[in-house]
Amino acid sequence: MNILKNNLNAFLLVFVSILVSVFFGTLIENFKSLIFLAFGAKILALLIWGVYVIPGIFLAKVMQYLFFTNFDPNLEMVISLAAIATLTPVLMMVMMRISNAGNLFILDNINFRHIIFFIIITAMLSALLKYMYMLSDIEFAHTAAVVMMEALFGQLFGGLIFVYVASKYAQPIYLIIRKLKFV
């Protein structure tokens, strides 16, 4: 029951941030904005609720690729891209764990710099894998580098900004909401 609730929370967090990114974003030839907050939301959901929220994140990413893309999506491509987007952070978490670069599975005593490192390498790997997959299917020709650069910097800036703001202001906002008795 708790896992289901966490999945729902993760889905809502990622999906709302996708909507915000799309609303405020510059949809240049692609589905990304230059500050793609959903990337940070995904990272934060994984850090807070653990790897059990993968289905929730996956569902949110599927919705993103189905409804907020400028290319014509087919089901195989949507599922593959959503799987890459969901599993890349998990892969990097596992890799950081086994190489003693930092244990991101347990949020206690975590070094914030390790989270920044995690965001940087995950953004790089995620952008690369997604575009390698897409380049094998869609012909971007000359704009491939531009599209990929937007994706990379969008994820990087979005991830860093979202995680920083959330870690700094989440607790005060939660306390204000509790005082107002919404929760």
Place this chain on the structure above:
Amino acid sequence: MSKYFLASLNSFFIVLFAYFVFLSIISWQESREFLGTGRLDIDIGSYLYLPLGAYAFCWVVFGKRGLPGQLLISILMSLYWELDSNIFIQFTFINVLGPIIAIAIFRFLQVYSFKDFKSETLLAILFLCIVLALLNSLSKFFVYFMTENQTTSAFNFLVTYLPGDIIGSFVFIIFATFLMKIFHLGNHQN
């Protein structure tokens, strides 16, 4: 002054050795038609790009003292490959500065110190190679595909550059660290 000169000279020859082995393997592949075409072509790259590991190794071992030597060999190799002038300087800087940025990220974010390869684990070195390869492939991809004269597809470019950088740098660093351990060599940064 002499320390700078010696470190630069050592860096120059270490990277030159890596290029020599790398080119020998490519020409052997070409003669035997082994593993695809094995052409000496900047568009395609190689599955064993040893020089990337050599640049990273020299930066960790010699520090800033070895930079002039690395820069010189990188410029000479760019001349050898007859790169276009617009990507010539950028590829040279990526070769030299890529490892510096990757190692700086590890040090600044307190993941690994990388003061010495001998004291680091295999997994730490592998992790460094992955980040190095990501930086190198992505930056070369951006530089190369911003120009209009590319002859290969973006997918083919990435699919050879990324694994080639990871495997090549890992093989070189492990080999060099092994030699350092055998001959009891230390760091020359201090």
